[in-house]
Amino acid sequence: MRLVNRRPGREAALVLSLLPFLLLVLAYLWGSAVRLAENPADKLLPWPSTILETLRGLAFEPDRRTGQLVFWADTLASLGRLGSGLAIAAATGAVLGLAIGLIPIAGALLSSFAAAAAMIPPLAILPILLIVLGTGEASKIGLVALGTAPVLVRDVALRVRDLPEELLVKAQTLGASTWHLAARIAAPLVAPRLLDALRLQLGPAWLFLIAAEAIAATEGLGYRIFLVRRYLAMDVILPYVAWITLLAFAGDRLLAWIARRLFPWAKAGA
Amino acid sequence: MSRIEVRGLWKSYGERVVLERIDLTIEPGSLVAIVGASGCGKSTFLRILLGVERPSRGRVLLDGAPLPPEPGPDRGIVFQRYTVFPHLTVLDNALLGLELRASRVFGRLFGARRRRARERAAAMLARVGLAEALDALPHELSGGMQQRLALAQALLAEPRVLLLDEPFGALDPGSRGEAQALLLELWEERGTTVILVTHDLPEAFRLGTRVLVFDRVRRDPHAPERYGATVTYDLPGHNRARSPRAPAAERASPRGGPP
Ligand SMILES: Nc1ncnc2c1ncn2[C@@H]1O[C@H](COP(=O)(O)OP(=O)(O)OP(=O)(O)O)[C@@H](O)[C@H]1O
Ligand SMILES: [Mg+2]
Numbered sequence: 015m016r017l018v019n020r021r022p023g024r025e026a027a028l029v030l031s032l033l034p035f036l037l038l039v040l041a042y043l044w045g046s047a048v049r050l051a052e053n054p055a056d057k058l059l060p061w062p063s064t065i066l067e068t069l070r071g072l073a074f075e076p077d078r079r080t081g082q083l084v085f086w087a088d089t090l091a092s093l094g095r096l097g098s099g100l101a102i103a104a105a106t107g108a109v110l111g112l113a114i115g116l117i118p119i120a121g122a123l124l125s126s127f128a129a130a131a132a133m134i135p136p137l138a139i140l141p142i143l144l145i146v147l148g149t150g151e152a153s154k155i156g157l158v159a160l161g162t163a164p165v166l167v168r169d170v171a172l173r174v175r176d177l178p179e180e181l182l183v184k185a186q187t188l189g190a191s192t193w194h195l196a197a198r199i200a201a202p203l204v205a206p207r208l209l210d211a212l213r214l215q216l217g218p219a220w221l222f223l224i225a226a227e228a229i230a231a232t233e234g235l236g237y238r239i240f241l242v243r244r245y246l247a248m249d250v251i252l253p254y255v256a257w258i259t260l261l262a263f264a265g266d267r268l269l270a271w272i273a274r275r276l277f278p279w280a281k282a283g284a
Numbered sequence: 285m286s287r288i289e290v291r292g293l294w295k296s297y298g299e300r301v302v303l304e305r306i307d308l309t310i311e312p313g314s315l316v317a318i319v320g321a322s323g324c325g326k327s328t329f330l331r332i333l334l335g336v337e338r339p340s341r342g343r344v345l346l347d348g349a350p351l352p353p354e355p356g357p358d359r360g361i362v363f364q365r366y367t368v369f370p371h372l373t374v375l376d377n378a379l380l381g382l383e384l385r386a387s388r389v390f391g392r393l394f395g396a397r398r399r400r401a402r403e404r405a406a407a408m409l410a411r412v413g414l415a416e417a418l419d420a421l422p423h424e425l426s427g428g429m430q431q432r433l434a435l436a437q438a439l440l441a442e443p444r445v446l447l448l449d450e451p452f453g454a455l456d457p458g459s460r461g462e463a464q465a466l467l468l469e470l471w472e473e474r475g476t477t478v479i480l481v482t483h484d485l486p487e488a489f490r491l492g493t494r495v496l497v498f499d500r501v502r503r504d505p506h507a508p509e510r511y512g513a514t515v516t517y518d519l520p521g522h523n524r525a526r527s528p529r530a531p532a533a534e535r536a537s538p539r540g541g542p543p
Contacts, residue, residue, distance in 0.1 A: 180366035186355035188381030194391040
C-alpha cells in the first residue's frame with residue numbers, strides 16, 4: 015500500500031503525536047546526565063529535580079524583597095498586558111476593518127494607510143513607545159496592540175469585502191441602513207474570521223510582549239527570563255519557556271473553543 | 285402593486301454593450317417572466333431595477349417617479365445563491381427586516397414589539413411551510429426550504445416590486461414545483477408586481493402573465509460586443525389566474541412573432 019494511503023488508527027495517531035515530545039525529553043535527560051556526570055555544578059542542562067525545586071520556590075515561597083509569589087506575579091503581569099493589548103487590537107481591527115471594508119469612502123481614506131502601517135516593524139517603534147509612553151504598562155500594552163492591530167484591520171477589511179454582495183444588497187432591500195449593515199450583517203459574519211486572525215496573532219503578540227518586558231519591566235515572564243540570563247539560570251529559563259508555550263497553546267485553544275460556541279453556523283462554510 | 289416604466293434603456297460596460305433600446309411598461313400586479321440566453325443581460329436588467337447598477341442611457345420609473353439609485357425596501361429580491369443570512373436562524377432571518385425597519389439604532393426589537401413582530405414572521409413562515417424549522421440555521425435547511433425562507437423574508441418587507449433572479453434554478457424538480465406553486469399562491473394573494481428571471485421556458489410560461497425574451501437582434505460578427513440584447517418577444521403567459529389591470533390585448537404586444 016502506498017504511504018499516502020496508510021492512515022494511523024486512533025491509538026497509533028496518539029502515540030505518534032506524543033513521540034516527538036518524548037524524544038525531546040529523552041534527549042534532554044541524556045544530555046543533562048552526561049554533563050552533570052562531568053561537572054556536578056553544571057548549570058546549562060539542570061536535572062529535572064533541580065528545575066522543580068527552583069520552580070517550587072518561585073511559585074510557593076514569597077520573594078524576600080517584595081513578598082510576592084514571583085511565578086504567579088510574573089504570569090499575571092504578562093497575561094494582563096497581553097490580554098489588554100490584544101483586546102485593543104481586536105477592537106481596532108473590528109471597527110476600522112468594518113469601516114474600510116464596508117464604506118467605500120473610508121476604504122479610500124484608510125486602506126493604503128493601513129497597508130503602510132502594517133509594514134512598520136513593530137519592534138522598531140518600541141523605543142518610540144518607551145520615549146512617548148514611558149516605561150510603565152502603557153508602552154508594553156501599546157507594543158502588543160500596535161504590533162497586532164494592523165494585520166487584524168486588514169484581515170477584517172478583506173473579509174468584509176469578500177462577503178457575497180448578494181447578502182448586503184438583500185439586507186438593504188429589507189431596510190438596512192449603513193449602521194445596520196455593519197452591526198447586524200457584516201460584524202457577525204466576519205466575527206469568526208476575526209477570532210481566527212486573533213489566534214494567528216497570538217504568536218507575534220507574545221513576541222512583542224517578551225521583547226518589551228525584556229527591555230523595560232519590573233515583573234513579567236519575559237522580564238524574568240532576561241533577568242536571570244545573567245546568572246545562566248537555566249533552571250528558571252527552561253520552565254518559564256515551557257510555561258509561556260503552554261499559555262500560548264491554551265490561549266489558542268480557548269479562542270477556538272469560543273469561536274465554536276459563539277458561531278455554530280460558521281463551521282458549515284457559509 | 286406598482287407600475288414600472290422603462291424608457292430607452294441602454295447599459296454598457298466600457299465598450300461592451302449589454303442591453304440596448306429597452307422600452308417596457310410593466311403593469312401593476314403582473315408576473316413578468318424574463319428568459320434569454322446565458323450572458324444576455326437578464327441579471328443586469330434586474331440589478332438596474334434593484335438600484336445596484338445605473339443605466340448608461342434611459343430611465344426607469346417606479347409608479348411615475350425615478351427609481352431610487354440604491355436598493356431599498358420598495359423592491360424585494362430573491363437571488364439564486366446567498367439568499368438568506370447564514371448566521372441567523374430561520375425565525376431571525378424572517379424577523380430581520382421587521383426589526384431593521386422598526387429600530388434605527390439597534391436594528392433589534394424587544395418586549396411586546398418583538399412579540400408582535402415574531403407573530404407576523406412566524407405566520408409568514410408557516411405560510412411557506414417552515415413552521416417546524418423556526419430555530420434551524422440555514423445550513424440545516426434544504427435548498428428548497430432556503431428559497432422559501434428567502435421568499436418569506438422578501439415578502440414580509442411588503443415590497444412594491446418583487447425581483448427574482450433564477451430563484452429556483454438550483455432546485456431539484458420536486459422542490460422546484462413546490463416553490464413555484466408557492467410563489468403563484470403568494471402572488472395571487474398579495475398582488476405584488478413580480479419580475480422573474482428564469483432559464484426554464486416552461487416555468488416562464490406557467491408562472492408568467494407575460495413572458496419577455498431578451499436577445500440580440502443586431503450582430504456584428506467582428507465585434508460581438510458592439511450590440512446588446514433587447515426585448516425580442518413579448519408574449520402572453522399561460523398564467524390567467526388573476527388578470528392584471530391592463531387588458532390582455534394590450535399586454536400581448538408582440539414585437540416579433542412567436543418563436
Ligand atoms: N460589472 C460588469 N463589468 C463588465 N461586464 C459585466 C459586468 N456585469 C455583467 N457584465 C457582462 O454583462 C453580460 C450580461 O451579464 P448578466 O449577468 O446580466 O447575464 P445573464 O443574462 O443574467 O446571464 P445568466 O443567464 O448566465 O445569469 C455578461 O456578458 C457579463 O460578462
Ligand atoms: Mg443571471
